[in-house]
Amino acid sequence: MKCEDVEKGLIAYAHGLAAVGERRDVEAHLATCAACRARVGEFRVVSTLLGEVPAIEPSFGFDARVRQKIAAEPQRGWLGLAWFAPQARLVLSAAMLVALTVWLVKLPANPSHGTVTTPTAMAVASPSDQDFDAVKDLGVLENYDVVTNMDALSQLVPAKAPENQKPEPNRTESND
Amino acid sequence: MARTDVQLMLDVKAGDDSSFDFLLQKYRSPLVNFLNRMVRDQATAEDLAQEVFLRVYRARKQYTPSAKFTTWMFRIATNLALNSVRDNRHERMGVSLDAPTDGEDSAPLELPAREKRVDERMVERHRVEVIRRAILSLPEKQRAAVVLHKYEEMDYDEIASILECSEGALKSMLFRAYETLRVELAPLVSQSAGPVRQRAGERRPS
Numbered sequence: 573m574k575c576e577d578v579e580k581g582l583i584a585y586a587h588g589l590a591a592v593g594e595r596r597d598v599e600a601h602l603a604t605c606a607a608c609r610a611r612v613g614e615f616r617v618v619s620t621l622l623g624e625v626p627a628i629e630p631s632f633g634f635d636a637r638v639r640q641k642i643a644a645e646p647q648r649g650w651l652g653l654a655w656f657a658p659q660a661r662l663v664l665s666a667a668m669l670v671a672l673t674v675w676l677v678k679l680p681a682n683p684s685h686g687t688v689t690t691p692t693a694m695a696v697a698s699p700s701d702q703d704f705d706a707v708k709d710l711g712v713l714e715n716y717d718v719v720t721n722m723d724a725l726s727q728l729v730p731a732k733a734p735e736n737q738k739p740e741p742n743r744t745e746s747n748d
Numbered sequence: 749m750a751r752t753d754v755q756l757m758l759d760v761k762a763g764d765d766s767s768f769d770f771l772l773q774k775y776r777s778p779l780v781n782f783l784n785r786m787v788r789d790q791a792t793a794e795d796l797a798q799e800v801f802l803r804v805y806r807a808r809k810q811y812t813p814s815a816k817f818t819t820w821m822f823r824i825a826t827n828l829a830l831n832s833v834r835d836n837r838h839e840r841m842g843v844s845l846d847a848p849t850d851g852e853d854s855a856p857l858e859l860p861a862r863e864k865r866v867d868e869r870m871v872e873r874h875r876v877e878v879i880r881r882a883i884l885s886l887p888e889k890q891r892a893a894v895v896l897h898k899y900e901e902m903d904y905d906e907i908a909s910i911l912e913c914s915e916g917a918l919k920s921m922l923f924r925a926y927e928t929l930r931v932e933l934a935p936l937v938s939q940s941a942g943p944v945r946q947r948a949g950e951r952r953p954s
Binding site: 579580581582583584586589611614615617618619620621622623624625626627628629630631634635637638641642645 | 768769772773776777780781784785790794797798801802805806875876879880883894897898899903904916919920922923926929930933936937940
């Protein structure tokens with residue numbers, strides 16, 4: 573075995589913590605590798621040196637400061653609803669996003685932006701759109717009124733027409 | 749019969765704050781020591797340890813014993829320590845490893861020669877400081893692995909769980925850390941290697 577094959581097991585071996593198989597592999601390698609034998613010895617020294625760093629004691633009043641911090645914690649409401657505060661903000665944001673999306677989808681289509689006006693769209697057209705259509709056709713309606721009330725026309729023999737058919741305004745004349 | 753840590757935490761969850769006091773008494777020293785070896789001064793270590801206890805208390809309602817209590821608590825502590833070290837890294841950039849840390853005297857740090865050993869306590873303090881700085885010179889995660897392994901005496905499985913890595917990755921991490929320490933502490937290692945090798949030879953007959 574090469575050094576790289578056993579190096580991961582050297583620390584466990586140096587501390588006497590290697591599993592049986594791992595220990596067997598390391599020992600087989602150490603029997604033939606003086607460098608790794610020396611390295612394991614030095615790892616043991618390092619471990620001993622680390623053990624020389626003494627433990628410290630928490631300073632006086634440590635527990636009191638922890639208890640003080642805990643006492644300053646906001647009390648949770650019924651069923652711990654305070655814990656849900658961040659989630660509540662998230663839910664509110666999501667709800668606002670959904671509402672905005674629904675509102676945008678429900679907005680009426682704007683004909684001026686090249687949208688084809690369908691009968692359905694006409695039916696839901698706003699009063700201002702209806703007023704515009706009336707003003708737009710006002711000239712045609714006035715011409716129709718003049719032509720139908722002209723005395724000279726009343727002298728003419730009316731052509732036979734189906735009973736339900738109303739006379740069409742003469743758009744060519746009206747546009748003159 | 750003594751209650752386990754998990755049982756104590758479940759009691760805290762049920763509203764028994766005296767069980768939290770018990771956990772505080774039991775783990776304040778291990779936590780402060782672990783954090784003291786991870787960061788550069790005791791005051792920061794204690795602040796972080798207080799934060800760990802606070803987070804444990806805050807999480808009591810959601811606590812489920814899916815892992816060992818110590819694994820869970822030390823994972824919180826490790827993450828806080830790693831964040832603290834990373835946040836303060838820029839402050840250390842210009843600080844020489846030879847500069848004294850907080851609370852020390854300002855005597856120059858050097859390995860004591862035998863003829864200078866007039867004050868054993870002074871020598872011991874210097875030696876400990878050299879070792880402590882070698883630990884602090886390790887990359888944060890390697891440092892955590894060494895401290896949990898050497899001082900908290902946790903097994904590989906638990907350390908790997910705390911550091912959220914595989915056991916193989918942990919072993920590689922420990923090997924690299926010990927290699928660095930072997931170089932950093934070379935003067936002390938060479939001083940001590942003889943007697944230790946002899947002791948090792950006595951323990952393990954070849």
